[in-house]
Amino acid sequence: MEEYDENGPEIVKRFMYVNRRAPYGTIYALECLEVVLVAAAFDQDVSVVFVDDGVCQLKKNQDTADIGMKNFSKTYGALDDYDVEKIYVEKESLDARGLTEDDLVIPVQVLAADDLREVMAQQDVVISS
Amino acid sequence: MKIGILINEGPFTHQASDSAYRFVVAALAKGHEIYRVFFYNDGVYNCNKLSEPQTDDRNLVSLWSKLAQENEIDLVVCVAAALRRGIKDEVVEEGFRISGLGQLVEAGIQADRMVVFGD
Numbered sequence: 082m083e084e085y086d087e088n089g090p091e092i093v094k095r096f097m098y099v100n101r102r103a104p105y106g107t108i109y110a111l112e113c114l115e116v117v118l119v120a121a122a123f124d125q126d127v128s129v130v131f132v133d134d135g136v137c138q139l140k141k142n143q144d145t146a147d148i149g150m151k152n153f154s155k156t157y158g159a160l161d162d163y164d165v166e167k168i169y170v171e172k173e174s175l176d177a178r179g180l181t182e183d184d185l186v187i188p189v190q191v192l193a194a195d196d197l198r199e200v201m202a203q204q205d206v207v208i209s210s
Numbered sequence: 211m212k213i214g215i216l217i218n219e220g221p222f223t224h225q226a227s228d229s230a231y232r233f234v235v236a237a238l239a240k241g242h243e244i245y246r247v248f249f250y251n252d253g254v255y256n257c258n259k260l261s262e263p264q265t266d267d268r269n270l271v272s273l274w275s276k277l278a279q280e281n282e283i284d285l286v287v288c289v290a291a292a293l294r295r296g297i298k299d300e301v302v303e304e305g306f307r308i309s310g311l312g313q314l315v316e317a318g319i320q321a322d323r324m325v326v327f328g329d
Binding site: 090092094096108109112115116119120122123125205206207208209210 | 312328
């Protein structure tokens with residue numbers, strides 16, 4: 082893997098990772114989190130977004146014992162250690178699922194769809210899964 | 211324009227890889243440069259040379275392989291996603307290489323545009 086952090090990165094771009102799916106049932110949520118944790122090492126301007134069923138990835142008190150899958154929700158807490166601080170959750174998606182900020186495992190910035198759209202438009206690279 | 215491509219689905223269940231292939235062919239015809247194609251999630255199955263689709267159907271594994279060799283395109287398969295799915299060097303078709311997720315981020319940094327093909 083190329084190292085960009087020895088003398089500081091030559092180029093800093095705005096990377097946004099968009100999570101649209103529920104945490105279990107498909108592998109997208111887990112593999113997207115793996116990308117974000119790697120991406121954080123590149124000294125780029127990273128943000129992570131949770132919309133649609135993706136907001137459920139951050140739900141507190143997940144218990145996966147009965148489905149035999151690894152509960153990786155605690156790993157979102159590592160984002161802060163990796164200096165990934167721009168974490169956006171769409172308000173409409175929370176509302177539609179009866180969730181509030183208090184139901185989430187990490188502190189986030191809740192944005193209305195219109196505001197999120199503006200942040201998204203400012204990005205250089207948007208990777209959704 | 212320098213274009214980076216991300217493919218998140220395998221060659222059969224979804225159309226992502228077909229669409230990406232056609233996009234790349236069209237972009238090359240217009241004179242654009244494909245900086246890299248990165249295969250993630252089930253997209254890693256696009257490199258499996260053991261795959262044998264019916265002979266009267268398109269074979270994306272060999273189409274990608276041929277396109278890459280003719281146009282010197284860097285086809286990179288994510289190692290973490292590949293290992294999970296049993297994709298190792300011994301089944302990787304010519305023209306593809308296995309490497310880390312850093313190659314995806316680097317493509318995002320170096321390319322003018324990153325285009326994602328998924329479900």
